Amino acid sequence: MLLPHGYEGQGPEHSSARLERYLQLCAENNLRVCNITTPANYFHALRRQIARECRKPLIIMTPKSLLRHKEAVSELGDFGPETRFRTVIPETDTLLPDTEIKRVILCSGKVYYDLRAARREGKRQDVAIIRLEQLYPFPRDVLSEQIARYPNAKIIWCQEESQNGGAWTFVDRRIENSAERCNHTQPRPVFAGRKASASPATGLASEHMAEQTALVQEALG
Secondary structure, X not given: OEEOOOOOOOOHHHOOOOHHHHHHOOOOOOOEEEEOOOHHHHHHHHHHHHHOOOOOOEEEEOOHHHHOOOOOOOOHHHHOOOOOOOOEEOOOOOOOOHHHOOEEEEEOXXXXXXXXXXXXXXXXXXXXXXXXXXXXXXXXXXXXXXXOOOXXXXXXXXXXXXXXXXXXXXHHHHHHHHHHHOOOOOOOOEEEXXXXXXXXXXXXXHHHHHHHHHXXXXXXX
């Protein structure tokens, strides 16, 4: 099931597929819930769904803006032999050595591109960004391996959704558990996103942009 989901300044009805409600239903390996950022990973998610003998419902958040985003592209080799769906995509830019990274931002979905653009504009090389492409089943071991790379970094969870929506309440303790598994010095993640709200999103474009800019800057520190 492909659900339009992404904060693009078009108002409440165009913003939220209520990701948090699907995550509340997740237990006993009953669903697959993904928020994917690359064409190749989207391809592999669909291929995996067809190829598996035991099929479970697949829920994918699909923001419309990534259909035309110039950065949301994949190399042809990402579709070829020995490639597969990646539940977690590690940092892809060249940064400072891992031990000198001060903040590691965990995110899911299209907010990644806003974070990366702001990081590049600010020439920040001490902030790493890790993408959770699959939220359930939660990729605990893979995430733990990535967090272990940055032993001195503060862990941030960044999302576009309000604090009482999106994936935050679902991933909060799971991220902490992954960090504890690798004996990270600061396992408790910090939230960066919109404040709690009764509405999924604002209907005013200028307010949307102000909120989006603020949450990105909060995540980057």
